[in-house]
Amino acid sequence: MQSLTLTKEQLQKMIAHVDSLSPLEACGLLAGQDSKVEAVLAVTNQAQSPTRYVMDPIEQLNAFEQIESSGLDLIGIFHSHPTGPETVSPTDIAQAAYAVVYVILARVGRRFS
Template sequence: MPGVFVLLPSVLAAALWTHVRRELPRECVGALGGWVRGEQVQVRALYPLPNVSPQPEREYLADPGELLRVLRAMQREGLELVALYHSHPHGPAAPSSSDRQLAAYPVPYLIADPRHGHLRAYLLPGGEEVEIRGAE
C-alpha cells in the first residue's frame, strides 16, 4: 500500500479524540468504516469498541463479538473496514511490539497519543507510516 493516505473528516477526528479522552487512563480501541478509492482511504464512520484486555492501561483487545457486530453493521451500510484505531495514553503515537503482534487486518492502524496530541497511522505489522489528511 505505498502512497496510501487516510482521509479523515474533521467531525470523525473529533469523535475519535473524544473516545480517546473518555477512556483515559485506559487504551481505547475502535474501527473505521468507509471506502478505498485508489490510494485514498476515505473514512465515513467511526465505531468505538470495548477494550477487553486484562491490562487495558497498557494494551488493547477489541471485544470480538462487538467487532463482528460492527463489521456486519458496516456491510449493511455499504461500508468496509478501512482502518482500526487505538490510543497510547502515555504516548508515543507509534506501534508497540504488542500492536504489531495483534495486527490482523490489512488496513491502516491509527494510534492516538493524548499526552502530545499526536495521531499517526501505520501499516502493521511492518510499521510503515501512512499519511493522515483532514477532510470536511
C-alpha cells in the same frame, strides 16, 4: 504507505472516545470506501488496560455486520496510547491481523500509521 481521509468531525469523535476512556487504551474501527472514512465505530477494550487493547469480540462482530450492511469496508483500526509512546508497539505489530490502516492516537500529538 496507505493513508486515510478523515473529516474533522470523525477525528473529533475518535479523540472524544479515547479521551473518555483515558488512561485506559481505547479502540475502534473505521469504515468507508477506498481510503475515505465514512463511519467511526467505537469498540470496548475488553483488556481494560492502559498499555494494550483487545476488542470486545461481540461488539467487533456487530460493528463488522453494521459496516457490511451499510455497503462499506473496514478500512482502518484505531486505538490510543494514553501514556505513550507515540509509536507503534511490538504488540501492535504482532496483533495487526487485518490489511487495513492502523491509527494510533497518542496523548502527545497524533500519529497516523
